[in-house]
Amino acid sequence: MLEITSLKDGIVIDHIKSGLGIKIFNLLSLDELSEEVALILNAKSSSQGRKDIVKIAGNLDINLDAVAIIDPNATINFIKNEEVVEKKTLDLPKETRGILKCQNPTCITTSERNIESKFILIDRKEKMYKCAYCDHIYDVEE
Known part of the structure; x- marks a missing residue:
């Protein structure tokens, strides 16, 4: 089994529909960041069966509208000292x-x-x- 470690500080984009994680990764140009980025594909999910997850170290300002366009059902977790300090749900931007x-x-x-x-x-x-x-x-x- 693959072990995914916790994030000290950063952003976790969770509950991404399986197969859409790579689209979010590319749209946000996460390959250009100097911070650590984890793209997890086809992770087991009790509610979705399978899901993708993107973890980004550091406190970045990501374009939530871009994430919402790809998957408006994804959730955004802001992590500080390994704790979720804020959780956002998304909606398609007008x-x-x-x-x-x-x-x-x-x-x-x-x-x-x-x-x-x-x-x-x-x-x-x-x-x-x-x-x-x-x-x-x-x-x-x-």
């Missing part, structure tokens, strides 16, 4: 900036470098966003 990229090749955000992408939530249940510039529909599940 608006995102700079997280999603418009897939419409004629959108201004794909042709102009200095324009940050902006998406507006149009269907919470289906996790669908609309580009604020060209109205292209973005399905997070795809």
